[in-house]
Amino acid sequence: MLITDAKIEFSDQPAIIQHVSIPEKCPHCGKNMSPRIYSGFSEDSYDYWDKNHNHHNGTKQKFCIVLQCVLCNSFYLGNFKADQFDSYGKILNYGYIEVSYIPPISNDIPENVSEISERFSGIYNQSLKAKEYGLTEIYGMGLRKSLEFLVKDFAIYLSKLNSDDSAKIDSIKAQSLGQVISSNFREFSNFSKLFQSASWIGNDETHYVRKHPEKDAEFLNSLIKVLANNVSNTVIEQEAMKLVDDN
Secondary structure, eight states: EEEEEEEEEOSSSOOEEEEEEEEOBTTTTBBBBBOOEEEEEEOOOOOOOOSSSOEOOSSSOOEEEEEEEETOOEEEEEEEEEEEOOOOSOOOEEEEEEOOSOOOOOOOOOOOHHHHHHHHHHHHHHHHHHHHHHOOHHHHHHHHHHHHHHHHHHHHHHHHHHHHHHHHHHHHHHHHOOOHHHOTTOOOOHHHHHHHHHHHHHHTTTSSSSSSSSSSSSHHHHHHHHHHHHHHEEEEHHHHHHHTTTO
């Protein structure tokens, strides 16, 4: 961080000079340098406690400073949130807010699926982010990995419902995806077919030659969404039946 003075203009008073730390790594070219510093702005009111302990109404200020990389000449923003002020309203403490220009990812994965397979949900989210960044080759590979965690963790969940056999669980973890699919879902034939179809497309995303060139990562993503909803429904059904059996 480069520590320097910057002019910041709040919505309800003239510009003031603040001592701030400026991010030096350009988000466009990725190189470190000392950027050109332009004005800072805030739509928030100038909110602080004065020396007589009177509160000046407003909100905790967020402000940004316009910066320009001296290497690639691209503009970017330093974003901050002020937290503490002196008796004259000068900012004493502030936090730097990391900026991401990728919009938040909504994966629509049911909550109970994330509970039985947290790794699946995390890997699936990363795959969607890869797609947003234009990393289409990584996108499909990530989906394939998320599928394996969904299948294995669902198989482990079903195993625990029946016997909680630690040897069986260890076996599931060690098996290949195809072996888990063929040996753990006999009571759910539709699952076996959907899992198998998804695994075939997923394997195509990791191999040099595609066996099913008419299907792509988007089709795999659609399958995973269907499977996640089916897993969610099955988890609810199993819990409901266990409730009846236990009573």
